[in-house]
Amino acid sequence: MTTVLSQGGKIPATIVTGFLGAGKTTLIRNLLLNAGGRRIALIVNEFGDMGFDGSLLDGCVDPSCSADDVVELTNGCICCTVADDFLPTMEMLLARETPPDHIVIETSGLALPQPLVRAFSWPSVKTRVTVDGVITVLDAAALAEGRIALDEEALEAQRAADASLDHDNPVEELFHDQLACADLVVLNKADLVDADQLAHIREHITEDVRSGVEIIHAEKGNLPVDVLLGRSAAAEDDLAARRAHHHHHHDHDDDHDHDHDDDHDHDHDDDDHDHHHDDFESHVLPVAAFASLKDLEQAVARAMALPGVLRIKGAASVTGKAAPALVQAVGPRVETWFAAGARMPGHVVVIGLKGLDLSSITEALGKAKAA
Numbered sequence: 017m018t019t020v021l022s023q024g025g026k027i028p029a030t031i032v033t034g035f036l037g038a039g040k041t042t043l044i045r046n047l048l049l050n051a052g053g054r055r056i057a058l059i060v061n062e063f064g065d066m067g068f069d070g071s072l073l074d075g076c077v078d079p080s081c082s083a084d085d086v087v088e089l090t091n092g093c094i095c096c097t098v099a100d101d102f103l104p105t106m107e108m109l110l111a112r113e114t115p116p117d118h119i120v121i122e123t124s125g126l127a128l129p130q131p132l133v134r135a136f137s138w139p140s141v142k143t144r145v146t147v148d149g150v151i152t153v154l155d156a157a158a159l160a161e162g163r164i165a166l167d168e169e170a171l172e173a174q175r176a177a178d179a180s181l182d183h184d185n186p187v188e189e190l191f192h193d194q195l196a197c198a199d200l201v202v203l204n205k206a207d208l209v210d211a212d213q214l215a216h217i218r219e220h221i222t223e224d225v226r227s228g229v230e231i232i233h234a235e236k237g238n239l240p241v242d243v244l245l246g247r248s249a250a251a252e253d254d255l256a257a258r259r260a261h262h263h264h265h266h267d268h269d270d271d272h273d274h275d276h277d278d279d280h281d282h283d284h285d286d287d288d289h290d291h292h293h294d295d296f297e298s299h300v301l302p303v304a305a306f307a308s309l310k311d312l313e314q315a316v317a318r319a320m321a322l323p324g325v326l327r328i329k330g331a332a333s334v335t336g337k338a339a340p341a342l343v344q345a346v347g348p349r350v351e352t353w354f355a356a357g358a359r360m361p362g363h364v365v366v367i368g369l370k371g372l373d374l375s376s377i378t379e380a381l382g383k384a385k386a387a
């Protein structure tokens with residue numbers, strides 16, 4: 017049975033944000049599996065040239081794990097390409113004869129959600145769609161292990177260990193921005209931490225979220241669909257309340273809003289949105305066939321351990337196996353599995369802080385080549 021969640025005649029849209037590898041795609045896979053007949057259109061945005069998360073959904077073995085429409089935006093972070101990519105995509109979805117019941121948008125792990133929420137005030141979208149809620153997914157293991165600093169003390173320790181973090185830590189600032197915009201915080205990867213660690217994280221993030229925002233735990237983003245959808249937040253109407261405390265303005269070189277400045281009357285200060293994409297870089301690297309899954313895992317773990325590397329994902333060939341192996345790495349954890357139909361087998365995406373040592377990364381990834 018199809019449940020239409022339309023709010024005041026508008027189509028609800030849910031924004032799923034959160035840092036690299038927090039579990040956004042995993043949560044959305046679960047959501048699609050449990051969609052209960054809703055026609056969900058999915059917009060996936062990734063940092064870097066290779067759209068990989070779309071293929072993760074393609075590769076889902078359960079036939080019910082499919083969106084009504086999947087649109088991948090790979091031209092950069094959605095917060096900087098709102099006019100060029102996001103709005104035309106929305107207009108395309110809305111122009112369909114049968115528009116979706118719900119729209120889910122997965123931002124890149126490096127995107128600021130605020131400029132995206134603001135786009136829902138644009139005339140072509142505002143009359144038809146409302147932001148049902150912003151879901152911020154957090155990696156509890158990364159927080160517990162100090163890979164993302166939870167408090168000033170941890171941040172000072174990070175700065176002391178890494179001289180390049182002399183001023184603002186770009187990961188830290190994204191973290192605060194993504195939390196400040198949330199209608200729901202999902203403390204994901206609860207299976208990797210204990211109850212005390214969860215309580216500690218919860219205590220620290222409470223001051224970053226708006227009052228009344230629910231913080232819930234999850235494993236593999238597995239939550240009832242009614243918790244995720246149907247929050248009726250109308251986030252576009254209270255954007256001013258959704259800014260992180262650290263905000264300051266600086267120039268950036270994207271020209272995304274120019275064409276539409278006359279179309280709406282929002283606070284133009286927001287257009288100079290504070291972001292740090294220049295602090296990150298992404299590369300698609302070819303990898304040779306590996307002798308075994310274990311070799312692949314070891315090679316990726318070696319690359320992940322190199323300075324500045326934050327995330328690796330992709331698909332590699334394994335000698336003697338017809339299907340390519342997918343690989344997913346966040347922090348010290350590397351997952352691999354075989355999946356037919358993977359996109360661009362023999363390539364991985366490496367995302368990290370600006371200044372990555374590509375030759376060391378290539379060497380680490382190459383060391384375990386088939387003998």
Ligand SMILES: Nc1nc2c(ncn2[C@@H]2O[C@H](COP(=O)(O)OP(=O)(O)OP(=O)(O)O)[C@@H](O)[C@H]2O)c(=O)[nH]1
Pocket residue numbers: 034035036037038039040041042043069124125204205206207208234235236237327344345346351
């Ligand atoms: N142990 C554990 N692993 C998880 C959980 N949720 C996600 N993962 C794993 O974490 C990795 C990253 O998950 P994704 O869902 O791809 O994360 P993402 O936020 O979409 O990543 P990006 O799109 O790169 O920002 C994958 O290997 C997942 O299997 C969880 O609750 N527990």
